[in-house]
Amino acid sequence: MNIFVLLKRTFDTEEKITIANGAINEDGAEFIINPYDEYAVEEAIQLRESHGGEVTVVSVGGEDGEKQLRTALAMGADKAVLINTEDDIEYGDQHTTSKILAEYLKDKEADIILAGNVAIDCGSGQVGPRVADLLDIPYVTTITKLEIEGDKVSVVRDVEGDSEVIETSLPLLITAQQGLNEPRYPSLPGIMKAKKKPLEELELDDLDLDEDEVEAKTKVIEIFLPPTKEAGRVLEGEISEKVKELVSLLHKEAKVI
Amino acid sequence: MTKKVAVLGEIRDGSLRNVSFEGLAAARTIAEGGEILAVLVGASLGTLAQDMIHYGADRVVTVEDEKLAQYTPDGFSQAFLSVVEQEKPEAIVFGHTALGKDLAPKIASRLGCGLISDAVDVEIAGGNVVFTRPIYSGKAFEKKIVSDGIVFATIRPNNIAPLEKETSRAGEVTALSAEIKDLRTIVREVAKKATQGVDLSEAKIIVAGGRGVKSADGFSPLQELADVLGGAVGASRGACDAEYCDYSLQIGQTGKVVTPDLYIACGISGAIQHLAGMSNSKVIVAINKDPEANIFKVADYGIVGDLFEVVPMLAEEFKNLLIKA
Ligand SMILES: Cc1cc2nc3c(=O)[nH]c(=O)nc-3n(C[C@H](O)[C@H](O)[C@H](O)COP(=O)(O)OP(=O)(O)OC[C@H]3O[C@@H](n4cnc5c(N)ncnc54)[C@H](O)[C@@H]3O)c2cc1C
Ligand SMILES: Cc1cc2nc3c(=O)[nH]c(=O)nc-3n(C[C@H](O)[C@H](O)[C@H](O)COP(=O)(O)OP(=O)(O)OC[C@H]3O[C@@H](n4cnc5c(N)ncnc54)[C@H](O)[C@@H]3O)c2cc1C
Numbered sequence: 001m002n003i004f005v006l007l008k009r010t011f012d013t014e015e016k017i018t019i020a021n022g023a024i025n026e027d028g029a030e031f032i033i034n035p036y037d038e039y040a041v042e043e044a045i046q047l048r049e050s051h052g053g054e055v056t057v058v059s060v061g062g063e064d065g066e067k068q069l070r071t072a073l074a075m076g077a078d079k080a081v082l083i084n085t086e087d088d089i090e091y092g093d094q095h096t097t098s099k100i101l102a103e104y105l106k107d108k109e110a111d112i113i114l115a116g117n118v119a120i121d122c123g124s125g126q127v128g129p130r131v132a133d134l135l136d137i138p139y140v141t142t143i144t145k146l147e148i149e150g151d152k153v154s155v156v157r158d159v160e161g162d163s164e165v166i167e168t169s170l171p172l173l174i175t176a177q178q179g180l181n182e183p184r185y186p187s188l189p190g191i192m193k194a195k196k197k198p199l200e201e202l203e204l205d206d207l208d209l210d211e212d213e214v215e216a217k218t219k220v221i222e223i224f225l226p227p228t229k230e231a232g233r234v235l236e237g238e239i240s241e242k243v244k245e246l247v248s249l250l251h252k253e254a255k256v257i
Numbered sequence: 258m259t260k261k262v263a264v265l266g267e268i269r270d271g272s273l274r275n276v277s278f279e280g281l282a283a284a285r286t287i288a289e290g291g292e293i294l295a296v297l298v299g300a301s302l303g304t305l306a307q308d309m310i311h312y313g314a315d316r317v318v319t320v321e322d323e324k325l326a327q328y329t330p331d332g333f334s335q336a337f338l339s340v341v342e343q344e345k346p347e348a349i350v351f352g353h354t355a356l357g358k359d360l361a362p363k364i365a366s367r368l369g370c371g372l373i374s375d376a377v378d379v380e381i382a383g384g385n386v387v388f389t390r391p392i393y394s395g396k397a398f399e400k401k402i403v404s405d406g407i408v409f410a411t412i413r414p415n416n417i418a419p420l421e422k423e424t425s426r427a428g429e430v431t432a433l434s435a436e437i438k439d440l441r442t443i444v445r446e447v448a449k450k451a452t453q454g455v456d457l458s459e460a461k462i463i464v465a466g467g468r469g470v471k472s473a474d475g476f477s478p479l480q481e482l483a484d485v486l487g488g489a490v491g492a493s494r495g496a497c498d499a500e501y502c503d504y505s506l507q508i509g510q511t512g513k514v515v516t517p518d519l520y521i522a523c524g525i526s527g528a529i530q531h532l533a534g535m536s537n538s539k540v541i542v543a544i545n546k547d548p549e550a551n552i553f554k555v556a557d558y559g560i561v562g563d564l565f566e567v568v569p570m571l572a573e574e575f576k577n578l579l580i581k582a
Contacts, residue, residue, distance in 0.1 A: 013394035014529050024397060094362070095371060120510065120533075121393055124374035126362035129330070133366035138441035139330065141359045154445075159355045160458070160513060161505025165446040178494075178511040179504075217371025221387065222400040232541075232556040234548070242560050243570040246542065247578055249558055254540045256462075256519040257486065257575065 001053030001148075003044045004108065005077065006101060006115040006127065009061055009068040010034040013120050019223060033068045036116025038183040039176035043146060044114050045076040046181065051148065053111070054078045060100050062086040066199065073194035074186030080199040088204045093216035094126040100214055101127070102134035103207045110171055117142045117175040125175075132173035140166050142177040258384070259291035260408065263346035265337065266297045266309050267356055273308050275459045276352030276412065278419035281313035283379050283412050285420060287348045287386050294318060294344055298336040300326035310428040313420045317430045318344065324437040327444040328356050332437050334363050339435035341368065348386070348408035353514075354458070357411045370407040377416040377516075377537065394510060394533035414458040415516040416537070450505035455489035457508070462488030462519045465508055465535070468495035469524015469545065469564055476502055478565065479523055482572040485579065491515065493525045509534035521571075523564040527552030544568065 011017075012030040019025060033041070044055045055077040059065045062084060069080035083100055085092065105113065113135075115128040125141070132139035144163065145156035151170040156163050158177045186194070204211065233249075235242040250257045262284040266277040277295075284293045295314035297305055299321065306317040320336040337360070341349075349364070351357035353375045365372035376388035377398075385402045388410050392399050403409065457463065464483040466476055476490065483490045491513070492506040508515055510533040520538035525531060527543070527550055535541070536555050543556035544564050553559045560567055 011393065013396060013533075017393050017396040019397070024393065093371060095365075098366065118510075123392060123394070124362075124372070125358050126365070126372055126374060129359065129362035130366040133363045140442055142355070158504075161450055161503065161507060163448045164444050165448075166442050167445050168442040217404055217406060218373055219402050219404050220399050221402055223392075223397060224399075225397050229555070229557070232543070232553055232559050234553060234559040234561060239560075239562050239566055240570060242562070243567060243574050246558055246560060247571065247574040250519065250540065250542070251578060254519075254557065256540050257578065
């Protein structure tokens, strides 16, 4: 089975976020594999374990993405591809990323492409469905279960807590929801092996793409932090006093009751 | 500049979800006096078109087909795109719901246009339609515009106030027949979870429980408090994973994103993935026995204490208040 994973390197949003020069300050920040993409990597490895084949992890971004790709290789992926856009594009959006990924994937004869359902930084959830559309293959988003037999596929999709059992076929793109699996940690031998696994680096030129074709369709005009909330009021006194005060505050001050 | 705006109405269990009406309100801002067109897609639409008109649509186009009884990306995109082809809207609004999130990127890709997802506000500024959206799990916000082409956005439920319902409003409803074919995904089965009553993403008041609730029974005082307040019960992932409640109650990055007027978090520590789903709530109350719990950092009001003591007392106190009122 020819398996591809779309992997984004993201800012760890557990971290404190600050703004410098109108952009999110990345100095000294921790970067991780987007958590939903970890589920995608894990599922891809499990698919290979049961169906054979090869897992290729693809990321669009800058040089720094290499680290997260190596982690995916250490988890057990076979190959990694970094499409480095640093020198070619200054600003991109979901259209940009999807177009680049689809252009790379179009002649790869992927049986299945696994993505995360959403990136925790920009958080649009667009890239999976956009890539599937550009490749003209079906997709199912936010899945929690995947079963493949021949080219028949049965998927459980999480729909705001309800679940749908969906039947479809390969080739297919899915996006992973939490609950799909428990991603493994890279083992020490895995980390050693990963150093020798192929990590290919491509640029837009290698994909026959012009900058025009991938030009962003949207523009960010401002980034800001939410107004700092005044420190919440932790109520004091006996429990019964606190409860009375809270009810009164919600009624008279916050006016939500 | 005036724009013709198409708004997709979203149907669940035979009625329109509130986010459809919120979409019409967003459209009123975006249109700047242009026409607001509601689009309804489904197997049997009954009188739903009238509701869209009462909430601000000037006109409604419906696409009805047996094959549209269940949402599928292929079926719904074929239906919606045939409306786009006929009507040529200059802007499009969907809800940022399971359906909207799944469908909008495909339509944007088909139309070769940009898409601004999960907007919580829309305004006209400097001649542009400007959307505000949360980024970095809600820790920051960005203002975004579409550079050229169709202005397309999905809006987060419960953030943009719907227009006043006017039952005297009238508008034309036309049916469009579209060819729905070659569906590549088929929904075989839908397991609806036992969530009765208020839709969490539309609830004005939410009482949410976390692992601190300790058992399925532990949710009953929370349910009682929610009943007194006419609200809904939600939960953290911790509570769902511990099987105290169903995943359909989950709030957060992987669960529902909610923006109620009042969010009461009981026995929830306040992990970033939970906050991503509720930090936009207008007023947040935290009840937790650990004074250091992260949830107090986003709370407007906090009570350090045992939820099993505090929650029933709160219910009692609210009952007294509401009887007086
Ligand atoms: C050249 C370039 C320049 C950019 N410049 C900026 C900038 O200046 N400011 C800014 O805020 N953003 C910039 N971006 C990022 C861009 O706006 C989005 O973050 C990106 O397109 C993904 O959208 P998302 O974060 O909403 O991901 P989602 O659509 O939420 O991601 C869903 C899934 O798609 C896959 N995916 C997403 N992104 C990638 C990726 N890069 N590689 C592989 N798989 C991926 C993952 O599986 C992910 O889980 C740039 C992107 C590119 C390609
Ligand atoms: C990719 C990913 C996605 C995730 N998505 C989500 C999501 O969508 N939603 C979500 O909620 N989480 C999500 N999580 C999980 C999240 O990181 C936390 O693990 C989870 O939110 C913790 O749940 P909790 O607060 O109920 O439990 P805990 O962190 O265990 O907190 C329990 C709290 O209860 C308090 N407590 C205990 N007893 C009492 C008592 N008697 N009275 C009062 N207080 C008491 C304790 O002091 C503690 O603060 C996600 C994680 C990952 C990795």
